[in-house]
Amino acid sequence: MVNTNLEAPASHYLLTSELSQEIDQKTIQNIGIDGFTLMEVAGKSASQLLLDQYSELSNGLYLCGKGNNAGDALVLARYLLQNDIKASIVFISGSDDLSEDTRTNLQLLHKYDQHNRLKIYESWNDAKPLDTFDFVVDGLLGTGLNSDVRGKYAEAIQWCNHQQTPVFAMDIPTGLHADSGEIMGIALQADHTYSFGGRKQGFYLGDGPNLTGKIDYCELPFPNKYKQDCHSFLLDESWNSTEISPTGKHKYDSGVLYVIAGSEGLTGAAIMATKSAWAEGIGAIVLICPRGTLPIYEQTLPSIIKKPVGDRDDFFFKKKHIQKSLQIIGEKEGALLIGPGIGRDKSTIEFVQSILEENSKPTLIDADGLWCLSQLTEWPKPHDRNWILTPHPGELSKLTAENFDTDYQRLQIVQQISQKEGVTLLSKGMPGIIGTPEPKSYLTNYDTTPFARAGNGDVLAGKIASYLALGYSPDTSCAMGLLNGKQKLDHLLKQSQEVPEPTDFI
Ligand SMILES: NC(=O)C1=CN([C@@H]2O[C@H](COP(=O)(O)OP(=O)(O)OC[C@H]3O[C@@H](n4cnc5c(N)ncnc54)[C@H](OP(=O)(O)O)[C@@H]3O)[C@@H](O)[C@H]2O)[C@H](O)CC1
Ligand SMILES: [K+]
Numbered sequence: 400m401v402n403t404n405l406e407a408p409a410s411h412y413l414l415t416s417e418l419s420q421e422i423d424q425k426t427i428q429n430i431g432i433d434g435f436t437l438m439e440v441a442g443k444s445a446s447q448l449l450l451d452q453y454s455e456l457s458n459g460l461y462l463c464g465k466g467n468n469a470g471d472a473l474v475l476a477r478y479l480l481q482n483d484i485k486a487s488i489v490f491i492s493g494s495d496d497l498s499e500d501t502r503t504n505l506q507l508l509h510k511y512d513q514h515n516r517l518k519i520y521e522s523w524n525d526a527k528p529l530d531t532f533d534f535v536v537d538g539l540l541g542t543g544l545n546s547d548v549r550g551k552y553a554e555a556i557q558w559c560n561h562q563q564t565p566v567f568a569m570d571i572p573t574g575l576h577a578d579s580g581e582i583m584g585i586a587l588q589a590d591h592t593y594s595f596g597g598r599k600q601g602f603y604l605g606d607g608p609n610l611t612g613k614i615d616y617c618e619l620p621f622p623n624k625y626k627q628d629c630h631s632f633l634l635d636e637s638w639n640s641t642e643i644s645p646t647g648k649h650k651y652d653s654g655v656l657y658v659i660a661g662s663e664g665l666t667g668a669a670i671m672a673t674k675s676a677w678a679e680g681i682g683a684i685v686l687i688c689p690r691g692t693l694p695i696y697e698q699t700l701p702s703i704i705k706k707p708v709g710d711r712d713d714f715f716f717k718k719k720h721i722q723k724s725l726q727i728i729g730e731k732e733g734a735l736l737i738g739p740g741i742g743r744d745k746s747t748i749e750f751v752q753s754i755l756e757e758n759s760k761p762t763l764i765d766a767d768g769l770w771c772l773s774q775l776t777e778w779p780k781p782h783d784r785n786w787i788l789t790p791h792p793g794e795l796s797k798l799t800a801e802n803f804d805t806d807y808q809r810l811q812i813v814q815q816i817s818q819k820e821g822v823t824l825l826s827k828g829m830p831g832i833i834g835t836p837e838p839k840s841y842l843t844n845y846d847t848t849p850f851a852r853a854g855n856g857d858v859l860a861g862k863i864a865s866y867l868a869l870g871y872s873p874d875t876s877c878a879m880g881l882l883n884g885k886q887k888l889d890h891l892l893k894q895s896q897e898v899p900e901p902t903d904f905i
Contacts, residue, residue, distance in 0.1 A: 405841065405874050407632035410616040413842065414597035414629060416542045416577040422596060422625045430622060435500045437596075437619055438467060441570070442474020442504075444617040445593035449475070449567060450482060452591070453534070458485040460532035462555050463501075464539045464573075465492050470501035471569040471595065472538025476517075477508050485516040489526040491539060491551045494519070523551040535559055535566045537587050539573035542599060547584030548574045556587045568592040571599055572610045579807035580605030593617050600631050603830050603842045604806045631810075634833070634841040634878055636885065654733025655683045656868035658861075659724065659754065661740045662747070663714035666695045668740030668766060668857045673703055675861030675905045676736070681868055683731075687724050689713040717746040721753045728758045735760040736864035738768020739857040748774050761785040761867050765860035766794075773797045778820055786822040787873045789860055791851030795826050806830065814840055823873035825863070825881070827851040833877045841878060845885055854901030859884055 414422070426432050449456075461476050463469035469490070476486040486508075490497075494505060508517060520526035537559070539552055548556060556574055559566060566589050571577055574586025580601035590612040592602070596619035601607045656676050661669030673686050683704065688696060690707035691714040697705065706727050708720040716724075728735055735758055741747055751771035755762065756779035764772060769790050772778060780786055790798055795809065799816055803809045810832055817824045817834035826832045831847030834840050850859045863880035867873065884904065891899040 411633040413600040413631040441595040446478035461536045468541030469538040473504040487518045489520040537568040542577040565590040580607030659737040662742035665740030671857040672739040672861035675858040676865035679865040681865040716750040734868035735762040738765040763787040763864040825877045
């Protein structure tokens with residue numbers, strides 16, 4: 400294979416609340432870097448980024464709880480105070496019961512205030528009406544939140560969401576669930592989130608994308624070995640680097656893409672998938688088609704090798720085409736794409752079942768191919784075969800017989816199925832999710848719903864299958880398909896506001 404597996408940079412690890420706390424604790428207990436030091440690094444790196452990005456700030460309002468999230472905000476306040484930026488600190492539930500490191504940081508903050516630029520309020524009520532301020536810092540609650548935001552915290556968030564000034568969240572916007580992106584009763588709308596030690600998975604699910612604003616990753620001194628338990632990663636455009644983009648150098652010396660697609664009335668799907676794969680520069684594509692549909696492809700796909708199966712009056716795939724199709728697929732190295740427009744006839748289901756069971760190629764199953772798979776009580780997947788499945792939300796439900804109301808549930812289903820069945824599963828939606836058997840999951844920070852639209856799905860399947868035939872691993876092939884698709888989508892949307900037609904992507 401050209402590239403065995405996707406390797407996410409540290410900045411793209413997505414932490415859950417549990418993993419976040421586990422890494423914190425292991426670093427403190429096993430490595431000996433104490434919580435106070437971690438807090439210092441967190442607040443300091445946020446201050447550096449903030450000063451670089453916002454040069455005109457003069458007076459900050461810091462909303463603080465009593466835990467370590469407030470401590471991060473106090474460290475930030477100290478560094479900004481050093482830069483002559485005043486601080487009004489509101490302790491929503493008073494300062495009597497602060498966590499140890501947060502209390503220490505409050506004492507330090509007083510020592511750094513030479514010119515009376517610091518004001519402390521002991522409750523939300525004391526603080527109103529508030530002094531003038533030109534930014535708000537959210538140090539209310541951090542990543543561990545697992546119940547609805549209570550009392551004065553909720554009141555402060557509601558007030559904050561009506562302010563015009565920029566809001567900077569420490570680690571996570573308060574009220575956002577770190578794993579699921581769910582709003583816990585109420586959540587703060589941030590303009591900027593400084594995320595410590597790792598971005599949180601919930602930034603990319605549910606309401607996360609609407610609440611975080613711009614996200615900056617602030618590195619903490621966590622040993623790499625503690626991050627190995629992380630199984631979920633961000634897939635964004637910064638990945639579009641040479642290591643995962645198709646360079647073209649393998650184009651002509653690698654395998655053939657075999658396409659089993661199209662039936663009467665659905666030949667457009669086969670045409671789009673095939674053209675799209677061809678546009679990626681693969682050296683050879685063999686389209687296997689029922690003989691009755693051949694005349695259409697002779698006209699529309701002149702550069703593609705067509706291998707018809709069956710008789711002139713065969714317009715969809717049947718059981719009797721199995722042996723001939725398997726023989727064709729077996730001729731050369733490469734990959735197989737099966738599904739676009741093959742239809743749902745009972746005999747087609749039997750055909751798909753046998754092809755999946757007996758062909759030895761890495762295989763991408765899409766569209767009607769997924770429907771056929773959903774009709775089988777057991778998936779006919781040999782252990783040593785690589786399969787990619789590319790369902791849109793409806794297809795995913797059908798395939799897994801599971802309903803999901805949230806994208807967090809969708810993520811969990813994708814993870815379960817890809818592990819249980821040993822497949823790579825690309826679930827289209829917002830976010831796009833790639834699940835692998837390893838188990839690893841990749842979440843996009845952009846909407847992949849346009850690829851769920853009929854036609855666009857065929858185009859995406861063609862691209863991913865062509866990378867598979869070029870020798871890329873299944874997860875890399877999916878990532879490249881999504882990233883290259885996104886580039887094209889952005890380009891097309893710049894020219895017109897409408898969702899592009901499938902042929903525009905080719
Ligand atoms: N050393 C470290 O671990 C580092 C942590 N960092 C930062 O710390 C936060 C996590 O800090 P933590 O102290 O665990 O949590 P919080 O700051 O969120 O505070 C927890 C307290 O908040 C109260 N609470 C809990 N749920 C609610 C709710 N639904 N509504 C209102 N209040 C709530 C609760 O107090 P109770 O007495 O009411 O039970 C908790 O005690 C992490 O996100 C980082 O920002 C540093 O970054 C690095 C080192
Ligand atoms: K926060």
